Amino acid sequence: MKAFEVNFDGIVGPTHNYGGLAKGDLASEKHAFQASNPKEAALQGLKKMYLLMKLGIPQAVLPPHERPFIPLLKNLGFVGKEFEILERAHRDCPTIFRAAYSSSSMWAANAATVSPSIEAQDGRLQITPANLVNNLHRSLEAEINYQILKLIFSDKKHFHVHKPLFKDSDLADEGAANHNRFCSSYGAPGLQLFVYGRNSQDKENYLSHHLPRRQTLEASQAIARLHQLKPNAVLFAKQNPKAIDEGVFHNDVISVSNQTVFFYHEEAFEDTNTTITKLQKRSACPLTFLKVASAELSLKEAVRTYLFNSQLITLPEGSMALIAPFESRENNAAHQVLLRIIEEPNPIQFLHFIDCRQSMQNGGGPACLRLRVVLTEAERLACHQGIFLDEILYQNLVRWVEAHFRDRLTQGDLLDPSLLQESYTALDELSRLLHLGSIYSFQKV
Numbered sequence: 001m002k003a004f005e006v007n008f009d010g011i012v013g014p015t016h017n018y019g020g021l022a023k024g025d026l027a028s029e030k031h032a033f034q035a036s037n038p039k040e041a042a043l044q045g046l047k048k049m050y051l052l053m054k055l056g057i058p059q060a061v062l063p064p065h066e067r068p069f070i071p072l073l074k075n076l077g078f079v080g081k082e083f084e085i086l087e088r089a090h091r092d093c094p095t096i097f098r099a100a101y102s103s104s105s106m107w108a109a110n111a112a113t114v115s116p117s118i119e120a121q122d123g124r125l126q127i128t129p130a131n132l133v134n135n136l137h138r139s140l141e142a143e144i145n146y147q148i149l150k151l152i153f154s155d156k157k158h159f160h161v162h163k164p165l166f167k168d169s170d171l172a173d174e175g176a177a178n179h180n181r182f183c184s185s186y187g188a189p190g191l192q193l194f195v196y197g198r199n200s201q202d203k204e205n206y207l208s209h210h211l212p213r214r215q216t217l218e219a220s221q222a223i224a225r226l227h228q229l230k231p232n233a234v235l236f237a238k239q240n241p242k243a244i245d246e247g248v249f250h251n252d253v254i255s256v257s258n259q260t261v262f263f264y265h266e267e268a269f270e271d272t273n274t275t276i277t278k279l280q281k282r283s284a285c286p287l288t289f290l291k292v293a294s295a296e297l298s299l300k301e302a303v304r305t306y307l308f309n310s311q312l313i314t315l316p317e318g319s320m321a322l323i324a325p326f327e328s329r330e331n332n333a334a335h336q337v338l339l340r341i342i343e344e345p346n347p348i349q350f351l352h353f354i355d356c357r358q359s360m361q362n363g364g365g366p367a368c369l370r371l372r373v374v375l376t377e378a379e380r381l382a383c384h385q386g387i388f389l390d391e392i393l394y395q396n397l398v399r400w401v402e403a404h405f406r407d408r409l410t411q412g413d414l415l416d417p418s419l420l421q422e423s424y425t426a427l428d429e430l431s432r433l434l435h436l437g438s439i440y441s442f443q444k445v
Helices: 026-030 038-054 070-075 082-092 094-100 141-152 217-226 241-245 272-282 299-305 326-330 332-343 377-382 391-404 417-433
Strands: 004-010 059-062 112-115 125-129 159-161 179-182 191-196 234-238 255-258 261-265 288-292 311-314 320-325 348-354 370-375
Touching: 004 038, 004 311, 038 059, 038 320, 038 348, 038 391, 070 082, 070 094, 082 094, 082 417, 112 370, 125 141, 125 217, 125 370, 141 159, 179 255, 191 217, 191 272, 217 234, 234 272, 255 311, 261 272, 272 288, 299 326, 299 332, 320 326, 320 332, 326 332, 326 348, 332 348, 370 377, 391 417
Parallel strands: 004 059, 125 159, 191 234, 261 288, 320 348
Antiparallel strands: 004 370, 112 125, 179 191, 255 261, 311 320
16 A cells, blocks of 8 residues: 655644643753743744655644643633633642643644554554643643544544543553554554553552653553554553653653664663564564664763654655754764764665754654654545645744744743733634634634
């Protein structure tokens, strides 16, 4: 079956800020309460999308979520006009106030887990939005991700968008950040690797030692069942608890795959050698394993540089390229790893460094910003068309950002009465620009 991979990137929203809400995300904690630059953040994300588009990779966009999210605060008993609600929440529950302003929905890798139609027994593309129950600010994203994905993939002949898993800590699901797929080509049946941090029977359960194990085995197993995947085409592997405690809160911080290539750190899994052996045996096609040893790059450096959170893509002519963050070029050890990979005989022949510092400082590299979706041409045509990036849409989005986004935002600015209206105005215009209709709660009042 002929198919191609589309990158669905999250657009950074106008209230992008550093709330420091995610325990275990060391970059988020380090930059908590610092001033952010929403305009720069959004333009950096768009520039990355544009690069992919120019490289010949199909590119689509996902809209930012409604922030501040007033329905959360109303649900928790805050009353009055919108700004009064914000003031009261800031005074009485500052952490919940920051959650209502969270900008983490820009990391589309956490939006869902996707399985191509070639691997589902009913022949439809399978999508399960992540429930993201580990953090309040992220759990707010599950329902609107479900609604947006249902809108984009509305044709039930081609797509099955499942509801997020039941919201329980034993079913904690963090989306595609803990999911890899191996295949000879995007349209060929492959092997899906689900990575988890804990299961419900773990005595240590939620914490490895002091940082959260987010993804559960039970959630990964449920998604494999929902997506109607054959048991011999699925592999489950446990994250290395040591890596989690070094800041590897998602597996995409320590490994990345594309088609036949797996680029990983030797401490990625609880038993890395066994995991690699199983992948070799279970894969229907020969795989290329690119291991990085701890002596070459420590876990701390891997987390600090987000080397493995690079995007690994297949170019139209068949070779592969890494889209890496600037931080991995500025760190000598990480840069040497990349130079070695490019020089060795393997499918990765090109390297592009991008600036996504605004995202990096909040805890997400290039790969965090995108959700990978394998589509046939018929499936692409069955999608909502307004979200596919071309030259015109790119220029329109750049103008939209420049017209509506601030270039500096502090935590104190979140109490600026005009920021709420600025955000609503921007999102209302974007939903029309993407032809998505009324997707936000404030549009339905």
